[in-house]
Amino acid sequence: EDKVVQSPLSLVVHEGDTVTLNCSYEVTNFRSLLWYKQEKKAPTFLFMLTSSGIEKKSGRLSSILDKKELFSILNITATQTGDSAVYLCAVVLDTGANSKLTFGKGITLSVRP
Amino acid sequence: DAGVTQSPTHLIKTRGQQVTLRCSPKSGHDTVSWYQQALGQGPQFIFQYYEEEERQRGNFPDRFSGHQFPNYSSELNVNALLLGDSALYLCASSVAKNIQYFGAGTRLSVL
Numbered sequence: 001e002d003k004v005v006q007s008p009l010s011l012v013v014h015e016g017d018t019v020t021l022n023c024s025y026e027v028t029n030f031r032s033l034l035w036y037k038q039e040k041k042a043p044t045f046l047f048m049l050t051s052s053g054i055e056k057k058s059g060r061l062s063s064i065l066d067k068k069e070l071f072s073i074l075n076i077t078a079t080q081t082g083d084s085a086v087y088l089c090a091v092v093l094d095t096g097a098n099s100k101l102t103f104g105k106g107i108t109l110s111v112r113p
Numbered sequence: 114d115a116g117v118t119q120s121p122t123h124l125i126k127t128r129g130q131q132v133t134l135r136c137s138p139k140s141g142h143d144t145v146s147w148y149q150q151a152l153g154q155g156p157q158f159i160f161q162y163y164e165e166e167e168r169q170r171g172n173f174p175d176r177f178s179g180h181q182f183p184n185y186s187s188e189l190n191v192n193a194l195l196l197g198d199s200a201l202y203l204c205a206s207s208v209a210k211n212i213q214y215f216g217a218g219t220r221l222s223v224l
Contacts, residue, residue, distance in 0.1 A: 004155075034212065041201060042117075042217040043156070088155055092210075099210035100146065100169055103155030 002027040006089050006104035014112050017079050021107045023089030024071040031094035033065055033072050034101065038086040046074070046087075079111045115140065117206050117216035125222045126194050134189040134219045138206030145187040146213060147179060150201040162187055163209070191221075199223045 003026045013019055023033070032050040036043035047056045049065035049072060056063050060079075065072045076083055086108050090101040118137045126132050138145055144163045148156035158171035162181035181187045185206075191198055199222050205213035 006155075031210075036215070040217075041203075041220075043203070043215045045212055045214060048212055090155075094210070095169060099207075099213075100158045100161060100171070101148070101156070101205075101213060102158065103148075105153070105155045 002091070002093065002102050004089060004091050004102050004104040006087075006107050008107060009105060010108040010110070012110045012112065013079055015079060015081060017111075018075065018077045019079060019109065021074040021076075021087050021089075021109070022071065023073070023104055025089075025091045025102075026070065027091050027093055027102060029094045030067070031092040031099060034090045034092060035063055035072070035074050036088040036090065038088055038106065039084075043088055076109075079109075081111050081113055084109060084111045117142075117204055117214055119202075119204050119216040119219050121219060122217065123220045123222075125224060127224050128194055128196060130194050130223075131190065131192045132194060132221060134191075134202050134204075134221070136187045136189070136204030136206075136216060138185050138187070138204075139214055142206035142208055142214075143185055144207045144209055145181055145185065146205045146207070147187070147189050148203040148205065149173075150203055150218070152200075156203055159189070194223045196223050 035046040047063045052067040086106040090103045146161040147159040150156040160170045201218045203218045207213045
């Protein structure tokens with residue numbers, strides 16, 4: 001059975017801290033890994049990773065994929081209260097003509113002032 | 114450019130009733146996927162529509178059905194509602210197998 005595991009499940013930090021969010025997976029037909037940020041309802045897209053070892057970066061956020069060890073990390077530096085959200089990791093399974101997302105449970109990040 | 118829009122935003126139903134949720138994809142997107150997100154959980158894949166056909170289905174009973182229209186919009190229907198169907202229902206659209214973009218969801222409460 002395809003599995004995506006995120007850790008830790010929740011995290012409380014102070015503004016200015018750096019955090020690392022983890023995502024490991026055991027799936028068949030891996031195509032890519034996506035990170036989303038969910039603040040209230042709509043998950044918003046952050047990164048898509050398809051190749052090992054290539055870091056994707058956007059401002060204070062960065063992410064990298066290790067296809068050999070089957071995991072990805074999302075780093076957030078100099079955290080702000082606006083970074084408080086649930087961070088979802090999803091693996092895209094390449095099943096012929098279709099592509100479904102298999103999600104982890106999410107990591108709840110709380111950034112205190 | 115409007116993103117993915119879903120309606121209604123909230124819905125309250127009683128057990129045994131039927132419900133229809135609606136989704137309009139982003140402009141230019143042709144594929145719609147539906148997910149169920151229970152409280153404290155990640156979204157679970159229900160099914161995906163492309164060219165008005167259900168292309169793939171997750172582990173959900175036949176009470177869950179859908180439809181895609183020629184303008185690519187989509188509906189999710191759930192019959193014989195159970196308490197356990199209470200969740201946030203998310204619609205995502207994409208161009209074929211590319212990145213899926215999500216709507217704000219419909220919060221369904223079954224009493």
